[in-house]
Amino acid sequence: MLTVRGISRSFGDHRVLDEVSFDVKPGRMTGFLGANGSGKTTTMRIVLGVLAAHGGTVSWQGEPVTPQRRPHFGYMPEERGLYPKMKVREQITWLGRLHGVDRTVAERNTDQLLEDLELTGRANDRLEQLSLGNQQRVQIAAALVHDPDVLILDEPFSGLDPIAVETVLDVLRKRAANGVPVLFSSHQLAIVERLCDDVVIISKGRIAANGSREELRQNHAGTRYEIVVAEDAGWVRDVPGATILELDGPRAVFEAEPQRVLAEAVKRGEVRSFTPVVPTLDEIFKEVI
Amino acid sequence: MARASFSQATWLVAEREMKTFVTTKGFWIGFVATIVGLFALTVLPTVFGDDDPKVAAVGSAVQVVQGKALDVREVADVQAASELVRADEVEAAIVPDGSGIKVIALNDPPNDVIRQLVASPPVELLDASAVNSGQRFVTVLVFGLVFLMFGMGGAAIAQSTVTEKQTRIVEILVSTVPVRALLAGKILGHTILTLGQVVVLALAAPIALRVAGLGELLAVVVPALGWFVPFLMLGFVLISSMWAVAGALVSRQEDLGSTMGLVMLAVMGPYFGVQFFFDNAAVLAVMSYVPFTAGVAMPVRMFAQQAQPWEALLSLGILAATVVAILLVASRLYTGSLLQTGARVKLSRAWAPAE
Numbered sequence: 001m002l003t004v005r006g007i008s009r010s011f012g013d014h015r016v017l018d019e020v021s022f023d024v025k026p027g028r029m030t031g032f033l034g035a036n037g038s039g040k041t042t043t044m045r046i047v048l049g050v051l052a053a054h055g056g057t058v059s060w061q062g063e064p065v066t067p068q069r070r071p072h073f074g075y076m077p078e079e080r081g082l083y084p085k086m087k088v089r090e091q092i093t094w095l096g097r098l099h100g101v102d103r104t105v106a107e108r109n110t111d112q113l114l115e116d117l118e119l120t121g122r123a124n125d126r127l128e129q130l131s132l133g134n135q136q137r138v139q140i141a142a143a144l145v146h147d148p149d150v151l152i153l154d155e156p157f158s159g160l161d162p163i164a165v166e167t168v169l170d171v172l173r174k175r176a177a178n179g180v181p182v183l184f185s186s187h188q189l190a191i192v193e194r195l196c197d198d199v200v201i202i203s204k205g206r207i208a209a210n211g212s213r214e215e216l217r218q219n220h221a222g223t224r225y226e227i228v229v230a231e232d233a234g235w236v237r238d239v240p241g242a243t244i245l246e247l248d249g250p251r252a253v254f255e256a257e258p259q260r261v262l263a264e265a266v267k268r269g270e271v272r273s274f275t276p277v278v279p280t281l282d283e284i285f286k287e288v289i
Numbered sequence: 290m291a292r293a294s295f296s297q298a299t300w301l302v303a304e305r306e307m308k309t310f311v312t313t314k315g316f317w318i319g320f321v322a323t324i325v326g327l328f329a330l331t332v333l334p335t336v337f338g339d340d341d342p343k344v345a346a347v348g349s350a351v352q353v354v355q356g357k358a359l360d361v362r363e364v365a366d367v368q369a370a371s372e373l374v375r376a377d378e379v380e381a382a383i384v385p386d387g388s389g390i391k392v393i394a395l396n397d398p399p400n401d402v403i404r405q406l407v408a409s410p411p412v413e414l415l416d417a418s419a420v421n422s423g424q425r426f427v428t429v430l431v432f433g434l435v436f437l438m439f440g441m442g443g444a445a446i447a448q449s450t451v452t453e454k455q456t457r458i459v460e461i462l463v464s465t466v467p468v469r470a471l472l473a474g475k476i477l478g479h480t481i482l483t484l485g486q487v488v489v490l491a492l493a494a495p496i497a498l499r500v501a502g503l504g505e506l507l508a509v510v511v512p513a514l515g516w517f518v519p520f521l522m523l524g525f526v527l528i529s530s531m532w533a534v535a536g537a538l539v540s541r542q543e544d545l546g547s548t549m550g551l552v553m554l555a556v557m558g559p560y561f562g563v564q565f566f567f568d569n570a571a572v573l574a575v576m577s578y579v580p581f582t583a584g585v586a587m588p589v590r591m592f593a594q595q596a597q598p599w600e601a602l603l604s605l606g607i608l609a610a611t612v613v614a615i616l617l618v619a620s621r622l623y624t625g626s627l628l629q630t631g632a633r634v635k636l637s638r639a640w641a642p643a644e
Contacts, residue, residue, distance in 0.1 A: 049464055077461065081459075082458050094305055095461065098293060098465055098466060
């Protein structure tokens, strides 16, 4: 498990991170959400040792992360970059070896990744000859070639078309399924919602919400319910203490003591559905930041 | 999976630098141009330079010029000879003048012709210099040019550093291997490349000299070459560490010009210094101990047999110590500026301890 505890960082007088703490658990995809400038990239850079923290610790399996440990991390920086003039396969293999992997293993991993990411045909092209989307896939391969213990990916899906998103997603899920903790930032909330197991929301350098996706949704669910009945549902507003938020013929969304409404509905006739309304990540995000 | 050791990481970086550089067209164009230039410099003067001066001779003057190193053309009278001079077909005309002869030329006295016609007194050299000043001039020129060329070639290090900063791959590199390994790898890679080129040039130089019929010069050049190579290599390391810092201080290729100036000065200053003062033994002696100029000045002094081997060793020692010092400074500046993006990084900021 990757543990971030109380990290702070300032640039001049501007405090960018303030006591940020969260965990990235093995085998789970953790989405890291926040508005622009909220501190996501700074946090990731600190985890990777590219930037020094002004306080707090980053540990892996209970031990503080050292420069000797970091080559076992896989990192995809926000500002993409590989050598433009180097050939794709050569470049990925080289990066693998730089991370300490034997040449043969690095080559094998590279070939496998290129296949998984549907880049085999471009293996001997220079990076600059590829489209931006394909360069992005190469960047993913660069982060994975050394079979990292942890994956830290800054906006891995930005710039990818929906099909590429699926391809990359498959590759990442496979890693997570093998027990690798994956931390990725994104501002595409729909993707995060669908993909992540855990969510960390950062706002103005502080952690605003943190937990498993389901937990977060339940916690922010409040007392909102949706009911669908056979006839018009307008009667709900007459139930004492109930407030209708949406009314659309037989469907109503309301806030109230649920059992009372349900009892009333059953008395009146058929109840087709009755569910607590769980907020989307989007709604939680807007609520907490 | 083990972490790549410092030396492994350094070597991987060096290997990539070499591969990348060797596959660029500029590298080969420069290299081939150098070899061609070397041959041209040694061979061409013998092909074109040593033709005997052309003269026209009239009447009894013909006997005077016979047997001299002159290309003689006999003409009928003085007027015909003068016309040839005017038409620039001959350098001078030699015509009878009373009991002796007279030389007719166009604008200036034709010294090379006159020298052939006067009896020069015998010369005894008490301490004959092994090489004449012409040969020394050529050596200074060649050593200087080679040094200048490779010194400037080090700019590739600055460019490769900026590429890494500009593409931001530097973030991946820095999170993977120590910054010092990046710096060491770059310098090592380019030093090996330079060494390889120097070896080829050093092998080609004797061939060029033989082709030029300057075989006797070989015996003098080879030992000087033996001194030049270590000086050149250490000098290259010195300069390349400065190039690396020049690259690390900026974030975009376009800004590179602003930091390269100082390094260019460090490369070109010594070059011109040695070219201007190669005839001034005192200045040359001082320059042969200054690390930046020693690379050319000391081998030239060795070539001219003005310096003892211990002097060269001492100068080499000073150079090596300077290289170590500059490497330490460069490595700190490199580390301090590599991850700073945006505007050009001030040296003081690069030097400051990491926040």
